[in-house]
Amino acid sequence: MKRLLCLLLGCAGLHAAAQQPYNPTHAEEVQRYKDAAKLDSLAKDKVFNTSVHPHWLAGGQQFWYVKEGANKSRSFRLVDVVKRTNVLLRDTAGLAPDTAQHPHLTEHADRWRWFETDSVSPDREHVAYIKDGNVYVRALHGEEQVQQFTRDGSDDVPYGALAWSPDGKYLVGYHIHPVRDSSIYYVLSSVPNTTRGVLKSQPYKQPGDPFTTYEMHLFTLADGKDRKVNTEIIDFFDAPVLHWRKGDPNIFLYEKVDRGHQRFRIIEVNAATAGTRTILDEQTKTFIYENRLYxxxxxxxxxxxxxxxxxxxxxxxxxxxxxxxxxxxxxxxxxxxxxxxxxxxxxxxxxxxxxxxxxxxxxxxxxxxxxxxxxxxxxxxxxxxxxxRIQYSPDKKYYLDTYSQVNVAPVTELRRISDGKLLLQVERADTTAFAALHIPLPTPFVAKGRDGVTDIYGIMCVPSRFDSTQQYPIIENIYAGPQDAFVPKSYLPWSEMQSLAELGFIVVQVDGMGTANRSKAFHDVCWKNLADAGFPDRILWMKALARKYKFADSTRIGVYGTSAGGQNAAGAVLWHPEFYKAAVAACGCHDNRIDKQWWNEQWMGYPVDKHYGEQSNITNAAKLQGSLLLIVGEHDENVPPESTYRFADALIKANKAFDLLTVPGMGHSDGGPFGRQRKRDFFVQHLFKILPPDRNAGEL
CATH class of the missing domain: 2.40.128 (Lipocalin)
Known part of the structure; x- marks a missing residue:
């Protein structure tokens, strides 16, 4: 352990001359499997007080919480924000229920939901409804006076999504041309109490598939007129939320994202004239990230x-x-x-x-x-x-701040809202039991990316049983989906990465260019370019890691991932076989034309052009070098299983050797416990060049 700490603190170079590639014997590796399994069990529930869930009392000056410790022990603590005290509660009979469920008003836009509105007008005078696909309004009280506003609607092409103006003088609605999504199919082979496979299907919109369209109309109660609003048909997402202008009952705003995610507008509608004007118009040459529009x-x-x-x-x-x-x-x-x-x-x-x-x-x-x-x-x-992570008091005068790093345990502090002043340290995580296991915590590492300027961030996990004279293969846990960044940033005492490292690997995770949470330019690398997956940055990062930490062997590199990470892992041995030698790809979206519309058009654009095929793992299957294991669940409702099967078909036609594991009944996953087991065996076989444990012979 002393040598390990020395290495992680930067003195790895002292042993460079003596280092040899780590190649365990079969018996040694079987023992590593056994030790890793023990740690999987021992490491559970060994860190306490990682967070505080406050139950604020009336008046907002005190809260209580439950403190949990070893052997499932529990105690109740009372914090007084004025006295700045944290004391043990011996009498808990008078504890109030939690009043801090949602202490503050959040104004997040609920953007692309189906527009919902009361059928009764705000002045409670009229009711709007659809009959035989057309718009009708009748009086709510007195004689039943009915106005029919449209006559060209039908059950196939109806009007709908009706919304009243705040004063009840206008009704906004849409002539809707519905689109029924095509289905994807899969067969469940092993349903209990059956003797045949069960065919399942679900509607599934893929890139390029059409959307239901909405033509905006205004219906005026005073004159019974139906006027088509002078604006574009909405052909992407559903009917929008309407924002009526206070002080001018004739004006409302709505938002429009163009298909292809390159234009966002806020459009003003004058209900008196059915005229429009654009008041905000954002356009970009790459993409606007719709999920983070606010x-x-x-x-x-x-x-x-x-x-x-x-x-x-x-x-x-x-x-x-x-x-x-x-x-x-x-x-x-x-x-x-x-x-x-x-x-x-x-x-x-x-x-x-x-x-x-x-x-x-x-x-x-x-x-x-x-x-x-x-x-x-x-x-x-x-x-x-x-x-x-912060939690506000109900009156938003105080807040709890819980913070950590992957290798720094959580601390929870009580602070004052007005100036952020620290009032009290409420809890510090208890890591005593975990530290006794002598498991190394992840090590953050930073290296320059492809441009030689941008810092690329990642973490490294190393085995507990560690010999500083050896060089260990590197395995990358990859997920390059552009929707976020994925390297853990909070305390990570035990993970699958660490468990895999215990078999004798250096396991890393990196956020390369093309992922989110950095600059627009950093993110834009993914645009129509998902095959890039940040590989140039990841490769440079691992080479820099191996230069600093001599125990990391950059000549033996494995990679694994799930979903978009499965696409990335397979892409690694297609596009960069000179670096990546073995890959495990679970439920990968191996061709972005096969996967779901909303995710893929966000990054690959619309219309579906030749770049979709050019970057497909399927159309590039003949590039495969190295070793590849494909894992797929036959009940995957997220990424259609045929994405993996079509990739396998292309590999077979290209006369490429690979392994395929289909897990009966499994949904969108890495293959579950059996899939993870096969993944470990695969890396042991192809990076150590030895046979994994023979479970059939009882070695595990």
Missing amino acids: TAYLPNTNEIIWISEKDGWNHIYLVDGITGRVKQQVTKGHYVVKGIDSIDQKKREIWFAASGMSPGEDPYFGHAYRIGFDGQHLVALTPAAGNH
Whole structure:
């Protein structure tokens, strides 16, 4: 262990001359399997007090929580925020129920849901309804007076998604041309109490498939008129949420994302004329990340809070809701706003999460902040280095801040909202029992990416039984999906990566270019380019790791991943076989044309062009070198199993050798316990060149 600590602290080079490739015997590796299984069991539930769940009492000056310890022990603690005390509660009979479930108002836009509205007008005078595909309105009281607004609707092409104006004078609706999605099919081979496979299907929209369209109409109760709004048909997502302007009952706004994710607009509609104008229009040559689009409408001031990457980083803007003019860029700098927690319209303050603002820190660490609408008076609520999670008191005067790093145990602090001042350290995680196992914690590592400038971040797990004179193969746990970043940032005492490392591997995870939570340019690498998967950055990172830590063998590299990670793992031995020697790819989306529409068009664009096929693992199957294990569950409802089967078919036609594991009844997964077992055996066989344990002979 002393040698291991020396190596991890940077003195690895002292032993460079004596190092040899680590190649265990079969018997030695069988013992490693047994030891790893013991640690899998022993490492469970060995760290305590990693978080605090507060139950605030009336008055907002005290809260209690349950402190859990070894052997399932539990105690109750009472924290007084004024006295700054944390005491053991002996009488728990009077504890109040939790009042802190949702202590603050969140204004996240529920953007692309089906528009829901009450069929009764706000003035409670009329009821709107659809009959035989057409729009009708009748009086709610008195004689049943019925207005029929449309006559060209039908059951096949109906009107619908009706929404009243706040004053009940207008009704907004849509002439809808429905599209029924095609189905995907799979056979469940081993359903109990059957003698035949069971055919299943589900609707599944793939890239390029058509969407239901919505043609916006305005219905005026005063004159019974139906007017088509002078705007484009909505052919992407469903009917939008309408934002009626306070003080002008004729005006409403709605949002539109164009298919292909390269244009976002806020459009104003004048209900009196059915005319429109665009008040905000964002366009990009790559993509707008739709899932992180955020708008909050402030009706009292006719302003909009908007998040955009228009300056190259994800930031908050204050927009004039009438003119569309940006009144203020609220946040600015080389950091990323991760989301808005809440907005205080009276104080004109925004509470938000961000990463990358703290100099010298891992730019992925999440922190919480408060700032004024004018971009002034920024308050850092979570000053300590680490990845933070905060919980507010019901009155939002205090908050609990829990923070950690992969190799630094969690601390929970009580702080004051007004200035972020520390009032009390409530808990520090108890790692005594885990430390007694002498399992090394993950090691963060940073190296330059493909441009020689950008820092690439990752972590490394090393085996507990470690010989500093040996060089261990590297296995990368890969997931290059552009929707997020994936390297763990919070405390990670035990994981599958560490369990795999116990077999005699260095196991790493890296966030290369093309993943999220950095600059727009960093993210844009993925655009129409998912086959890139950040490989140039990952390869440089692992080579740099091997230069610093001489025990890491960059000539023996394995890689594994699930879902998009399965696509990436297989891509590694197609596109970079000079570096990656063995890959395990579970339920991979091996061709982006086969996978779900919403995810793939976000990154690969629309229409579906030749670049989809050019980057497909299936169409490039003949490039395979090295060793490949494909794993697929026959009941995968996320990525169609035929994605893997078509890849296998292409490999067979290219006369390539590979392994295929189909798990009966398994859904979208890495293959479950059996799949993970086969993955370990595969790497032992192909990186150590020895046979894995023979379970049939009782070796395990």
